[in-house]
Each structure stands twice: as C-alpha cells, then as structure tokens.
Amino acid sequence: MTRQPIAAPLAGATAAGLALILSLPAAASIPPPPSAAELAQQGEDPAWAITEALTTEIGPRQAGTEAEAAARRWAVKRLTDMGFHNVREEPYMMPTWVRGEEAASLVGPFHPQKLAIAALGNSGSTGPNGIEGEIAYFASFDALVAAPDHLVAGKIVFIDHQMEPAQDGSGYGQYGRGRFQGPNVAAKKGAVAIVIRSIGTDSHRNPHTGVTTFEEGVKPIPAGAIANPDADLLVRQWQRTLSMRTKETYLGYTPEPLRMKLLLTPKQLGEQVSGNVIAEVPGSDPAASPVIVACHLDSWDLGTGAIDDAAGCGIITAAAKHVMTAGQMAGGQPRRTIRILWAGAEEVGVFGGKAYFDAHGKEKHAVALESDFGADRVWRVQFKLPESAADLEKRVSAAVAPFGVVTGHDEAHGGADVGALVEAGTPAVDLGQDGTRYFDVHHTPDDTLDKVDPAQLRQNVTVWAATLAILANSSDSELP
Structure with missing residues (x-):
C-alpha cells in the first residue's frame, strides 16, 4: 500500500460542528457536515497521533508482559495530557503465555x-x-x-x-x-x-x-x-x-x-499482572448512566498492533475528545458521562473485558460501543436499543449517512470487551468498518502503521464523533 502523509487534517466532525449537535434538543435535525474550509482549519488528528505514537513508542504489547505494562503507563499519561478526567489503571491477574x-x-x-x-x-x-x-x-x-x-x-x-x-x-x-x-x-x-x-x-x-x-x-x-x-x-x-x-x-x-x-x-509464565485503562468525559447530569466506548490496548507480538487495535483506541479517544471540546465550545458538556475503556488482554481471552464486567457490571450503562476491526472506513451502523430509542436510531442514522454509512438490519453486539455488558442487557450500537482487507494483516508481522490509511481513519472519527455526541446527549426516555 502507498504510504500516506504523517500529518493530515481531520476530515469530518469538527469541534464546531459537534458543538452544534450538542446544542440541539434531542428531536432536532442534524446539521450538515462541516465545509472544506472548516476542515482545513483543523490541526493534528488525535486518532492518527495516538496510533502513530503507540506503535512507535511502545510497539508490540502482548498481554501480561512488561511491554503491555509499559503501554498502560503510556496510556495513562497520554489520556491525562489530553484533558480527560478520572484517568486510572484497574489491574487484574491473568495467565500469561509467551512464544x-x-x-x-x-x-x-x-x-x-x-x-x-x-x-x-x-x-x-x-x-x-x-x-x-x-x-x-x-x-x-x-x-x-x-x-x-x-x-x-x-x-x-x-x-x-x-x-x-x-x-x-x-x-x-x-x-x-x-x-x-x-x-x-x-x-x-x-x-x-x-x-x-x-x-x-x-x-x-x-x-x-x-x-x-x-x-x-x-x-x-x-x-x-x-x-x-x-x-x-x-x-x-x-x-x-x-x-x-x-x-x-x-x-x-x-x-x-x-x-x-x-x-x-512456548512457555506458560503463570499468573501475571495485566490491566484496563479508563478515562472519562464527565457529563452534566451525574444521575444519567454513562456511555461506554471501548478498544483494546494489548496486541499480538508479531507486529506493532496498528490495526489491531491501536487504531481503535485512537478512533474512540479522538471521538470522545471532539465531543468534549465541542461541549466546552458550546459552554457546557455532554449530558452523559463518556467512559473510555482501553481494555487489556483481549487477544488472549478477553480478560480485560471480563475484569471490567466484574468491577463495573452492576453499574447501569446507557449504551456500549467498541472499535476493534481495523482502521478502514465505517460503512454500516446497527443497533440494539430499546423500543423507546426508535427516534434516537433515526437521528444517528441521519447524522452518519452523509459519510457513506448505511443502516443495517441485524442486531448490534457491541464487541468483545463490552460483550459481557451487552449480554447482561446493556444497549449497543455497532459502527461496522470495511473488513475487506482486514484479515490480510490481522495477527501477522504486517500489522504495522503503514497499513493505516489516514483518510479512512479520519472518516471513522467523523462517524464516531457524530454518533457519540448524539448518544451522550440522549434523554432518559430514550436510553436507561
């Protein structure tokens, strides 16, 4: 694949555009996408910055190893520096295998x-x-x-x-x-x-x-x-x-x-420390249940884990950052807290998702989403929401349609790291990425940064940010 430029403007949901979305009442129509002139004013793309830095500064991050521990320390600092709140590690023990x-x-x-x-x-x-x-x-x-x-x-x-x-x-x-x-x-x-x-x-x-x-x-x-x-x-x-x-x-x-x-x-090393990294965008209504967005921080050891799943962490974090910034520009914040979960140890058995559920499964979550299918464009959105959210589904579908996203008819599943929450009844939205070339590099030495297309990565952030802004501003009559 042709190498892409390192720096590129965000093509999609700008802070100004999201501020408009956040300022609208729940039933209002979605404003049009920002213009090319607005896009040209954007600076660094945080999704690319996270993906590039994680693969460059840490590289392979096999669960339970020192590399994964270094990635967690890196993640805490990065999320803190980006202005997120309540940034923390939640450690747990897991059996660890090395080749x-x-x-x-x-x-x-x-x-x-x-x-x-x-x-x-x-x-x-x-x-x-x-x-x-x-x-x-x-x-x-x-x-x-x-x-x-x-x-x-x-x-x-x-x-x-x-x-x-x-x-x-x-x-x-x-x-x-x-x-x-x-x-x-x-x-x-x-x-x-x-x-x-x-x-x-x-x-x-x-x-x-x-x-x-x-x-x-x-x-x-x-x-x-x-x-x-x-x-x-x-x-x-x-x-x-x-x-x-x-x-x-x-x-x-x-x-x-x-x-x-x-x-x-290979060898089994016995129980070793892994952990989840969590950060939040605080909501204006402390009584409202949070929206959880997930990716996984660990990777296999053969490549640098760019598409699986550094890009996913970049996508969800950039989207949450844009919603946070848009709220500040609008003079407030989203109604619901957005909780970011960078799960550990997904590749080797979803230990991070299980640990999160053990620690937080009794808490009510409004809706769960996950990005863990590479970095190519989002082409489909699917839902698993209560009947009361029918209008909410229409608003999300309308918001993402200008970016080439169609509405599917299957039930959303949420992803591996939030799968236990969804199975327990948490609503879910799936933003399905194009997987045509995903399994060309999945779990191979070829999972490296050059396989990430910055333009398609930005489209992901656009779709995620527009979706997340709507979900985070939803009412209690739409989501629990």
Whole structure:
C-alpha cells in the first residue's frame, strides 16, 4: 500500500460542528457536515497521533508482559495530557503465555522445504529437540471433528480451510473454528501436534497467530499456523502423495507418507499482572448512566498492533475528545458521562473485558460501543436499543449517512470487551468498518502503521464523533 502523509487534517466532525449537535434538543435535525474550509482549519488528528505514537513508542504489547505494562503507563499519561478526567489503571491477574523458538519443515517424501510458522497462543511445546511425524490432512474443521480417532492418533494434524475476504468479516467465525477449537479436538483424538492454514485472506508468506484454548484436563499439544502460500505447498505435496500412493499400491509398493518436522517452544509464565485503562468525559447530569466506548490496548507480538487495535483506541479517544471540546465550545458538556475503556488482554481471552464486567457490571450503562476491526472506513451502523430509542436510531442514522454509512438490519453486539455488558442487557450500537482487507494483516508481522490509511481513519472519527455526541446527549426516555 502507498504510504500516506504523517500529518493530515481531520476530515469530518469538527469541534464546531459537534458543538452544534450538542446544542440541539434531542428531536432536532442534524446539521450538515462541516465545509472544506472548516476542515482545513483543523490541526493534528488525535486518532492518527495516538496510533502513530503507540506503535512507535511502545510497539508490540502482548498481554501480561512488561511491554503491555509499559503501554498502560503510556496510556495513562497520554489520556491525562489530553484533558480527560478520572484517568486510572484497574489491574487484574491473568495467565500469561509467551512464544519461543518456531520452525517447521516438510521433510518427506520430497526434498525438505521450510515453512513459515507461528505458534498459536496457549500452544504446547514440542520440547527443544522438536518432533517429526506423519501429516493427517483434513479439508476443514468439521472434517477433523467427524474423523475417527485412529486417523488422528500419533500424527500431526493439518487443517486446510481457505478463508475468503468479506466486507463484514463474516468468514472469521466459520473458518476461525480451526484455530479456536481445532487444537483441542486434535489433542482429544490423540494427535501429537496440529498445524492449520492461517486464518487470513492474504497470499503473503506471513503466518497469522491468535489464541486457542484447551478444555480443562486436556493436555495442550504444539499448535501453529503456517502462511497461506506454505499451506498451498503442503496441499500440493499431499495431493501428490495421494497420487503416488494409488500408483505404487497398484504396483505393489508402499509409498512414504507426507511428513513434517516441527519445533515450537512456548512457555506458560503463570499468573501475571495485566490491566484496563479508563478515562472519562464527565457529563452534566451525574444521575444519567454513562456511555461506554471501548478498544483494546494489548496486541499480538508479531507486529506493532496498528490495526489491531491501536487504531481503535485512537478512533474512540479522538471521538470522545471532539465531543468534549465541542461541549466546552458550546459552554457546557455532554449530558452523559463518556467512559473510555482501553481494555487489556483481549487477544488472549478477553480478560480485560471480563475484569471490567466484574468491577463495573452492576453499574447501569446507557449504551456500549467498541472499535476493534481495523482502521478502514465505517460503512454500516446497527443497533440494539430499546423500543423507546426508535427516534434516537433515526437521528444517528441521519447524522452518519452523509459519510457513506448505511443502516443495517441485524442486531448490534457491541464487541468483545463490552460483550459481557451487552449480554447482561446493556444497549449497543455497532459502527461496522470495511473488513475487506482486514484479515490480510490481522495477527501477522504486517500489522504495522503503514497499513493505516489516514483518510479512512479520519472518516471513522467523523462517524464516531457524530454518533457519540448524539448518544451522550440522549434523554432518559430514550436510553436507561
């Protein structure tokens, strides 16, 4: 992708435009977007500034490590310097896994070839000498589930599942089962290890990591993901061995099976400190329940976590900052408090979201939103609001429509870090981003700042700020 300029003006909801929104009664129409002249007067884009600085000054932020602790300290200072209130860390303990050496090769029956591999979070270890074994090929996760144990026991399982790009990212849930559940299923069937085709839509030689889980009582086996081109190579070799097997069996020979050598030496460090970082824009009505906006501060360790999820933190924070500034320009503040949650440890099991719910789940929240799907433009808004908020939905839809955002018909879910709140009954709004290219870089070494398009990032902030201004000014008759 072509590199974008570092500095760029905010293209969207300016402080002046938001001041107009905040000054309107709840049922009033939304003013038009600000003019190009207004946009040209804007200075630094806070969303870009946060994304750039977090990836430059901290970089990878794997949960439970010193890097994540440094990110929390960085976040507290940054949010405080931006003028937010009640900025604080809320620490908690979590089990922590770190990767070690990683290597894989196809070693027979053809000439050995190395594979680009990354261990999955919570993977077991092969030990320092690695292991070698016959590959048991399965076209999909469902095929592995259906397989009799004797076809799996003692072998290295390979799951071949080719995810296709989709604007809403809907393939992730379907194909992701190979990563989420595949290692546990393979372990229960007696596999010595499992390797999956990366859950990604790119054709680069970058493996996609991500967390997997094992049931209590199931011993973790080595589990890794190989890059898509290397998965293609493995499949071609597998198909060739099948052809050879058919031919040689007919001639009375027993051909060699496809074999892999695997080295993965991750470690479990036990319980380590992680934490959430929280900041607020105080509302004018202390009795009104707050609006919560979330992102996650942690990232995987392969890249610098730019799209996942430094950009999300930049988006929600910039939007809240613009609403705060607009309120000050209008001589006041939004009616409801806006609570910003930079959650820790989302990637490895949503520990931050769980910790927030444990600490604050009994508090009433007016509505929950989350940005955790990269930095490309918002194209759809969806709602899960009470019937009393029908007019509120119309106002939000009208406010974001000028920026190319359509209203969807599915129910909003809120996102991983606010998922427990939404499941417990908190209303939600989803500002859905274009995910067509998201899974090209998701959980890979390619998740770096150059993949963030500043123009699309600014469109996110525009849509988020307009939405947040309306929600934060909503009445009790619309939201609880």
